[in-house]
Amino acid sequence: MLNPQAILGHDLSKKHITSISELLYYFPSICPENITELDREWRTLRRTNFNFDETETPSVDKFWWHISKLKKGDGSAMFPLLSTLTRKLLCLPHSTATVERLFSSINVMKTKLRNKLSTTTIKGTLHTKSEIKNCFEFNVTNDHLKKFNKNMYDFNQNKDETENQEDSQIENEIAAS
Structure with a gap:
């Protein structure tokens, strides 16, 4: 339909x-x-x-x-x-397999000792896991290195910037296709 x-x-x-x-x-x-x-x-x-x-x-x-x-x-x-x-x-998911896999990954990450992980950290870890299958072949660029500084720990500032960047990136990908 x-x-x-x-x-x-x-x-x-x-x-x-x-x-x-x-x-x-x-x-x-x-x-x-x-x-x-x-x-x-x-x-x-x-x-x-x-x-x-x-x-x-x-x-x-x-x-x-x-x-x-x-x-x-x-x-x-x-x-x-x-x-x-x-x-x-x-x-709506077409099957529950994808959702179950996602919850399984979250349960592996979030244990009794690591129960205070923020949503941003879990989201970042899940993205990393799905995008970087093999860490030995991942090329670190200068842009990656510039992002590793004290500002990466300011969660409130990074959260707003990340959400705005993700929204504009999705809109650009859709418009380009």
Whole structure:
């Protein structure tokens, strides 16, 4: 239902989906209050002509990011409720295996002796573990060395800077793709 192929009509077997209310039945906790307006947005989306052809249909996340950026003539979002709903749906894990692996990693890190690890430290350790598989092949740059100073222990300052950098990095990656 969230697949661009079905929305754009390239997958004719899914073309019969005319209302999004069927989906909302299964996710009542993320359902917006104004279902009628959401359904109107869905129907408008289905009638909107996009400049994608069958060979260049974008991935699901890029497609919905593009949809969330569409504006009406007055500058307001064209599909605000639908964009919010799809973001919530796309955040749901497809299986519990990934979540279980993550909690297992946290339990290995956070023992009785190390129970006061901050969320920032745990997050950093998890990122390091996932990104750097082999420490012997990791190349340390001058930029890395510059970051190792007394300021790296100022958690409140680093937390705000890190969150802002991560947000802008994610937006840049999505926009570039």
